[in-house]
Amino acid sequence: MSVTRGAGPLSRRDFLSVSMTAAGALMASFNAPGVAHTAPSRAAAAARPVGGQPLGAFVRIETDGRVVIGARGCEIGQGVKTSLPMLIAEELDVPWSAVTVEQLPYGLLAGHDPPGFTSRYGPQGAGGSTNIPDAWNDLRQAGARVRWLLVQAAAQIWQQPADQLRTRDAQVLHPDGRTLSYGQLARRAATLAAAPADVPLKPRSGYRIIGHPTRVIDAREIVTGAAAYGIDAALPGALTAVIARCPYFDGAVAHIDDAQARRVPGVRQVFSIPGPRAGAVLDRNLAAGVAVVADDFWSARQGREALRITWTVGPGAQDSSDALERRAAAALATRGKIARQDGDLEAARKAGDRVVQAVYVMPLLAHATLEPPNALIDLRAQRALLVASLQSPGGASRMISAMTGIPRPDIEIRLLRVGGGFGRGLQNDFVAEAVLVAQSVKAPVKVIWTREDDLQNDFYRPFGLHELTATLDAQRRVTGWAHRVAATPRKYRAEGMEEESDWIGCADLPVEFSLARGWLRGPLPTFSAFAVQSFLDEVALAAGADPLALRLELLGAPRQLPYRDHGGPKLHTERLAGVLRRAAQEVGYGGKVPPGHGIGLASHFTHGGYVAHAFEVAVSAAGELEVVRCVCAADVGEVVNPLGLEAQMMGATIDGLSTALNLQITLKDGRVEQSNFPDYPLLRMAAAPDVDVHLLDSQVPPSGAGEMGMPTVAPALVNAIFAASGKRIRRLPLGAQLKGPTAAS
Amino acid sequence: MAIDFTLNEQRSSYRGDPAMPLLWYLRDHARLTGTKFGCGIGYCGACTVHLDGAAARSCLTPMSRVAGRAVTTIEGLARGAQLHPLQQAWIDEDVPQCGYCQAGQIMAAADLLARKPQPSEADLATLTNLCRCGTYPRIRKAIRRAAAQLQGARR
Numbered sequence: 001m002s003v004t005r006g007a008g009p010l011s012r013r014d015f016l017s018v019s020m021t022a023a024g025a026l027m028a029s030f031n032a033p034g035v036a037h038t039a040p041s042r043a044a045a046a047a048r049p050v051g052g053q054p055l056g057a058f059v060r061i062e063t064d065g066r067v068v069i070g071a072r073g074c075e076i077g078q079g080v081k082t083s084l085p086m087l088i089a090e091e092l093d094v095p096w097s098a099v100t101v102e103q104l105p106y107g108l109l110a111g112h113d114p115p116g117f118t119s120r121y122g123p124q125g126a127g128g129s130t131n132i133p134d135a136w137n138d139l140r141q142a143g144a145r146v147r148w149l150l151v152q153a154a155a156q157i158w159q160q161p162a163d164q165l166r167t168r169d170a171q172v173l174h175p176d177g178r179t180l181s182y183g184q185l186a187r188r189a190a191t192l193a194a195a196p197a198d199v200p201l202k203p204r205s206g207y208r209i210i211g212h213p214t215r216v217i218d219a220r221e222i223v224t225g226a227a228a229y230g231i232d233a234a235l236p237g238a239l240t241a242v243i244a245r246c247p248y249f250d251g252a253v254a255h256i257d258d259a260q261a262r263r264v265p266g267v268r269q270v271f272s273i274p275g276p277r278a279g280a281v282l283d284r285n286l287a288a289g290v291a292v293v294a295d296d297f298w299s300a301r302q303g304r305e306a307l308r309i310t311w312t313v314g315p316g317a318q319d320s321s322d323a324l325e326r327r328a329a330a331a332l333a334t335r336g337k338i339a340r341q342d343g344d345l346e347a348a349r350k351a352g353d354r355v356v357q358a359v360y361v362m363p364l365l366a367h368a369t370l371e372p373p374n375a376l377i378d379l380r381a382q383r384a385l386l387v388a389s390l391q392s393p394g395g396a397s398r399m400i401s402a403m404t405g406i407p408r409p410d411i412e413i414r415l416l417r418v419g420g421g422f423g424r425g426l427q428n429d430f431v432a433e434a435v436l437v438a439q440s441v442k443a444p445v446k447v448i449w450t451r452e453d454d455l456q457n458d459f460y461r462p463f464g465l466h467e468l469t470a471t472l473d474a475q476r477r478v479t480g481w482a483h484r485v486a487a488t489p490r491k492y493r494a495e496g497m498e499e500e501s502d503w504i505g506c507a508d509l510p511v512e513f514s515l516a517r518g519w520l521r522g523p524l525p526t527f528s529a530f531a532v533q534s535f536l537d538e539v540a541l542a543a544g545a546d547p548l549a550l551r552l553e554l555l556g557a558p559r560q561l562p563y564r565d566h567g568g569p570k571l572h573t574e575r576l577a578g579v580l581r582r583a584a585q586e587v588g589y590g591g592k593v594p595p596g597h598g599i600g601l602a603s604h605f606t607h608g609g610y611v612a613h614a615f616e617v618a619v620s621a622a623g624e625l626e627v628v629r630c631v632c633a634a635d636v637g638e639v640v641n642p643l644g645l646e647a648q649m650m651g652a653t654i655d656g657l658s659t660a661l662n663l664q665i666t667l668k669d670g671r672v673e674q675s676n677f678p679d680y681p682l683l684r685m686a687a688a689p690d691v692d693v694h695l696l697d698s699q700v701p702p703s704g705a706g707e708m709g710m711p712t713v714a715p716a717l718v719n720a721i722f723a724a725s726g727k728r729i730r731r732l733p734l735g736a737q738l739k740g741p742t743a744a745s
Numbered sequence: 746m747a748i749d750f751t752l753n754e755q756r757s758s759y760r761g762d763p764a765m766p767l768l769w770y771l772r773d774h775a776r777l778t779g780t781k782f783g784c785g786i787g788y789c790g791a792c793t794v795h796l797d798g799a800a801a802r803s804c805l806t807p808m809s810r811v812a813g814r815a816v817t818t819i820e821g822l823a824r825g826a827q828l829h830p831l832q833q834a835w836i837d838e839d840v841p842q843c844g845y846c847q848a849g850q851i852m853a854a855a856d857l858l859a860r861k862p863q864p865s866e867a868d869l870a871t872l873t874n875l876c877r878c879g880t881y882p883r884i885r886k887a888i889r890r891a892a893a894q895l896q897g898a899r900r
């Protein structure tokens with residue numbers, strides 16, 4: 001995942017640019033920090049806003065006192081349309097109730113030194129749970145600097161030193177009790193020069209918005225059906241396209257009979273679109289296909305149904321999930337590439353230490369965002385407009401430019417709410433399809449995927465086998481630990497990426513497989529935590545130790561450990577121990593449970609955040625599983641919005657449970673077997689437990705939260721299942737394993 | 746032949762493929778996009794509307810079946826500016842995450858409350874709408890809140 005972080009406080013003079021609207025409102029925009037970061041000295045002067053489109057602003061204060069705050073992120077359900085403006089509003093010192101939030105479009109700023117483009121509003125993509133940490137300094141500083149201007153304006157009017165003035169609820173306060181509202185000050189403040197350097201931020205004790213439960217800003221629009229998502233976008237004269245994609249990866253269209261399709265009322269055009277070349281980089285659309293362009297979705301769908309297409313199968317046409325697992329098992333028998341080696345496991349083995357070993361199986365997964373992929377594009381000779389449900393608008397901008405030759409500044413991208421992300425939108429293959437279709441159609445066109453298209457044409461979460469080995473000495477202390485991963489590389493046919501060694505393990509055994517792979521919520525942590533946290537319980541059993549006590553013992557004294565992946569460079573053991581203890585305490589760990597019940601725990605460090613789960617489950621003699629209690633404890637640093645954070649943890653917990661219980665993508669004869677929700681059964685209300693979320697009070701800068709609640713769910717669940725039933729689940733999803741005789745113990 | 750019906754209390758008429766699902770009439774023709782497409786096979790509930798007051802999955806409701814009936818969508822659930830108690834409860838309990846499923850969830854819950862003003866756990870478990878974001882615990886809270894409020898109002 002490409003994750004770049006703001007490098008701390010900014011001190012460029014033009015960090016904030018201020019202007020006045022025709023109506024006298026103060027408009028404050030933000031110059032992209034990326035420009036300053038890459039070339040701090042001269043880039044600032046070379047940076048200029050591009051394109052003729054009206055770019056939004058971070059803050060607009062109308063003369064009547066209305067405060068409008070721009071939201072820069074992609075709102076995929078992680079709450080950034082609420083939480084990012086909260087950061088600005090806090091330091092601006094306005095009551096949240098007075099704030100209106102407007103979604104900003106994707107914005108570009110041209111840098112001449114070095115040449116290239118950067119996002120005008122700072123990072124706008126959604127990946128790696130970085131929105132909050134990226135914004136923590138920058139957006140608070142943006143709010144504080146606008147407030148600083150308003151105070152300067154009041155100081156001029158009152159002829160009073162600015163440092164004697166205070167602010168409160170969108171007003172500047174004079175020591176003698178006089179007040180001037182921000183609205184009254186807007187016009188004058190808009191003419192002043194921006195703060196020359198960083199201005200001081202509020203102490204935590206002064207927060208009136210940050211840390212206070214704040215509801216989803218556009219909840220009213222959502223519950224009345226007024227909120228617009230990418231799939232709802234419309235442009236005058238736009239047509240709808242549905243694409244029949246080759247069901248074989250790297251396959252092609254051999255023959256099309258479209259006579260029937262063209263007869264469907266409303267169908268305008270039918271044509272084939274190329275797919276990626278076999279083995280080539282997957283940087284555009286995923287599959288060759290036939291596009292049916294029509295007046296509306298239904299006509300296009302009917303047209304697609306009427307197509308008769310013969311496909312050329314791809315090189316993977318014989319492949320299957322079973323064969324993939326056999327290849328992975330064979331890979332495990334080889335040495336593989338050693339990614340990390342500390343100490344000598346062989347020495348421990350030879351010393352006669354007891355060896356504990358287990359293999360865990362992680363299936364392929366799809367993202368299954370409830371809003372299927374879609375993209376509306378208006379492609380002209382010299383410019384383009386894209387409205388789509390995106391997680392990576394920057395990627396979309398680059399892709400459209402590469403495909404059409406249109407300079408990036410002339411590509412306008414509007415962001416609407418996104419009906420779920422989970423990493424799917426980090427790929428813009430559906431945007432590439434829209435471009436390919438639009439190049440053959442003389443009208444704006446919206447490509448809409450069906451659920452079948454979505455489940456069968458994803459960048460899947462990789463498949464893998466994890467082999468874990470531990471050694472125990474005569475005192476049953478852990479003396480060695482090895483983690484070998486035989487998996488389909490996550491970075492598959494990606495430009496400039498090596499197809500290996502980014503697993504959290506010590507040996508990497510890449511396994512051949514041809515289906516696109518990508519990132520899914522908490523990618524590496526989720527992939528690893530199931531194996532590691534399950535195995536810890538297996539080791540505890542072998543050592544005769546309590547699983548919680550063993551974890552705490554291995555974490556050891558409070559200290560910092562180096563961590564190479566995203567969220568590093570340090571891992572604080574006491575924060576991990578803290579969430580573990582809290583989850584254990586809340587679930588009543590160590591207390592008596594009824595027969596057939598069991599409690600299981602797991603904790604993990606994910607992208608800089610610390611989360612533990614504890615489950616109490618009941619397993620009946622017939623193998624029926626009931627989740628009795630489900631606790632989540634999270635330490636993700638200072639809490640910006642407790643209500644939103646609780647929602648992320650609750651949602652990730654249910655996502656993790658849904659995934660652990662029932663979800664997998666399988667391949668047979670070169671084709672994905674699942675086609676719609678009945679084969680990919682997300683949890684429904686009846687099976688979704690309440691989640692008891694506990695947020696630890698933390699004073700370190702926030703880490704973000706969208707992915708952190710996912711990795712520990714499956715291992716805590718299977719550990720609880722073991723405690724309840726003595727059955728050790730080493731393969732996900734759980735499916736019917738508790739019911740059959742095959743369950744390992 | 747025209748198909749006549751009422752849509753959010755307005756008289757409407759449709760002449761086109763009678764097999765077209767109501768969902769796509771709403772989204773592409775009436776431009777009421779609050780009703781969402783999630784699966785197209787009646788499984789996810791994102792497309793839930795009311796037909797003569799009862800919940801129906803509009804992706805599986807051909808226009809021919811709408812003739813002479815009253816269709817209510819999420820856009821027509823509030824009484825003017827007065828939100829339906831469920832809509833208010835959804836805001837109060839901060840239910841939406843991505844929000845994509847929520848119109849369907851609310852329409853399904855409104856139908857449930859109309860039939861079972863004090864729904865039991867088992868009644869809530871009959872709601873089969875999917876939420877990919879996992880908002881179910883807050884959905885349950887919101888339905889209970891609205892049910893309590895409606896009961897208070899009836900007293």
Ligand code: FES
Nearest residue numbers: 783784787790804
């Ligand atoms: S879209 Fe109708 S039930 Fe899923």
Ligand code: FES
Nearest residue numbers: 843844876877878
């Ligand atoms: S809120 Fe995202 S699907 Fe329900």
